[in-house]
Amino acid sequence: MIVVMDLHSTEEQIKKVEERLEELGFSSHLIRGVEKIVIGAVGGNREAARERLELLPGVEKVVPVMAPYKIVSREYQEHGSIVKVGELSIGGEEIAVIAGPCAVESRETLLSAAQAVARSGARFLRGGAFKPRTSPYSFQGMREEGLEILAWAREKTGLKIVTEVINPQDVELVASYADILQIGARNMQNFALLKEVGRQEKPVLLKRGMSATIEEWLMAAEYIASSGNSNIILCERGIRTFETYTRNTLDVSAVPLVKQLSHLPVLVDPSHSSGNWKLVAPLALAGLAAGADGLMIEVHPNPASALSDGPQSLTPAHFHELMQKLAPLAQLMGRSLRQEALVS
Numbered sequence: 001m002i003v004v005m006d007l008h009s010t011e012e013q014i015k016k017v018e019e020r021l022e023e024l025g026f027s028s029h030l031i032r033g034v035e036k037i038v039i040g041a042v043g044g045n046r047e048a049a050r051e052r053l054e055l056l057p058g059v060e061k062v063v064p065v066m067a068p069y070k071i072v073s074r075e076y077q078e079h080g081s082i083v084k085v086g087e088l089s090i091g092g093e094e095i096a097v098i099a100g101p102c103a104v105e106s107r108e109t110l111l112s113a114a115q116a117v118a119r120s121g122a123r124f125l126r127g128g129a130f131k132p133r134t135s136p137y138s139f140q141g142m143r144e145e146g147l148e149i150l151a152w153a154r155e156k157t158g159l160k161i162v163t164e165v166i167n168p169q170d171v172e173l174v175a176s177y178a179d180i181l182q183i184g185a186r187n188m189q190n191f192a193l194l195k196e197v198g199r200q201e202k203p204v205l206l207k208r209g210m211s212a213t214i215e216e217w218l219m220a221a222e223y224i225a226s227s228g229n230s231n232i233i234l235c236e237r238g239i240r241t242f243e244t245y246t247r248n249t250l251d252v253s254a255v256p257l258v259k260q261l262s263h264l265p266v267l268v269d270p271s272h273s274s275g276n277w278k279l280v281a282p283l284a285l286a287g288l289a290a291g292a293d294g295l296m297i298e299v300h301p302n303p304a305s306a307l308s309d310g311p312q313s314l315t316p317a318h319f320h321e322l323m324q325k326l327a328p329l330a331q332l333m334g335r336s337l338r339q340e341a342l343v344s
Ligand code: PEP
Pocket: 102, 128, 132, 164, 183, 184, 185, 186, 207, 237, 272
């Protein structure tokens, strides 16, 4: 159960509620978010406690939550969350498109990718500066120099920047450059990292772990939210199955399911889902048709020379073509998709 406190409730009122919860046999956990002060309570008799707690000064409402994840659940908040990213938002009417290379490789390639995706209507630029590679011998990313290049490309194009953080110690650094912090599949259950991104205010894009159940994924989101940051965007990026013809298997059903279970926006990443650029367009369309709030797509000016994930990267021309196909589908879904650059 969750006790939602009035944002202007006093310390004394909060303390009174905590004391009452203890008397009623609950253990409680205070969460001070930017928009809400809530007290998570477990263990006691919910039915008996609810009415009594709602009478206490400073209490806005008491919400019984059956799911193990609380703040991110639909039970907790009926309406879908819209995550603000500066003047843009994710989860609203407009489909969010995040596009760009797997990794930041150089000024020239990033700017070329950024300008191309901006021209086709993307509003967010992706690019890893810290790369979580399966092999320690693969390109590991340009680190802070990569972050500087991303910020420079933002200046040039107006695109917002989405980039991955892989280490709790780097959260402050990455947050000082990025508009959205990405938690990759391999780190979905890196609880120290989740708590650290939860303690800062930039929105967090949380990818599903390649072997994570939907519940584990939502519990990971709960770690971030319970640390104080509920600006979370989920991203389905394919899960590991017995199939070997694709890099991962896009779990399309996760999209409508997670949207029923949680109020958080959900994106689909057709690039890492498939590992094959020829499958990116159909999977992107499938993701949108399943109700995704946006897409994350790898685009490289010259996929054959990409330092990582070239085989799944679209050329700017293919990306442009895909945006044309997505637009009427977005409309059919009651959404919109921008197809031109904000500034040319
Ligand atoms: C990425 O988006 O750069 C990435 C590494 O993806 P994932 O964490 O989904 O494998």
